[in-house]
Amino acid sequence: MTFTLLTTACDVDALAQLINRAYRGSEGSGRWTTEQHLVEGERIQPKQLRELLQRNDVELLAALDEAENPIACISIHYLTEVAEFGTFAVDxxxxxxxxGKQLLAQAEQHASRKRQRFQVEVVNQNSALRNFYQRRGYQLTGETMPYPVQAGVGLPKIDGLHLQVLQKQADTEQPC
Structure with missing residues (x-):
């Protein structure tokens, strides 16, 4: 397995399938990102992924298997004061x-060259994912955001769905 920054030349169709299976699929054991019970529709379209890869303020880090197929990915969006992680998907x-733990650590190490604070936004009803980040030193900020329906990431199946913001300082030691 190798970690690499992806470019616009990557196979966006395969990557979009990976992301959609992770967020909206039902297969696999130990699921922690699935939102299938909370949101309907695809998490990302290949066109959205191409647009993401063309942005100057975003990098997409991937884990590739021995055949160089993507098995996990995470985006790093460099905002003014924080590096925001998103599109985090594991086969x-x-x-x-x-x-997932390895990929997040790689993303944090890479992003710490440009920002000293990290941020993630998690669907409020996805406690498994929120707990994953909290075990790695991320803390709830108390800030919430509406679910981004306008971004084309699916439609909520339940009322009250929103995003919770968690942050972590780059120099915070990661717990086991």
């Missing part, structure tokens, strides 16, 4: 293997 068959 559902690899959930529980430690790959």
């Amino acid at each position: 559902p068959q690899r959930h529980g293997s430690g790959l």
Whole structure:
């Protein structure tokens, strides 16, 4: 397995399938990103992924298997004061293997060259994902945001769905 920054030349169709399976799929054990029970529709379209890869303020880090197929990815969006992680997906068959933890650590290490604070936004009803980040030193800020329906990331199936913001300082030691 290798970690690499992806470019516009990557296979966006395969990457979009990976992201959609992770967020909206039902296969795999140890699921922690699935929102299938909360949101309907695809998490991302290939066109959205191409646009993301063309941005100057975003990098997309991926874990590739031995055949150089993407098995996990995470985006790093450099805002004024924070590096915001998103589009974090791990092949559902690899959930529980430690790959997500490794990829997040790689993203934090890479982003710490440009920003000293990290941020994630988690669907309020996805306690497994929120707990994943909290075990790695992220703390709830108390800030919430409406679910981004206008971004084309699916439609909420339940009322009251919103995003919670968690942050972490780059120099915070990661717990085991």
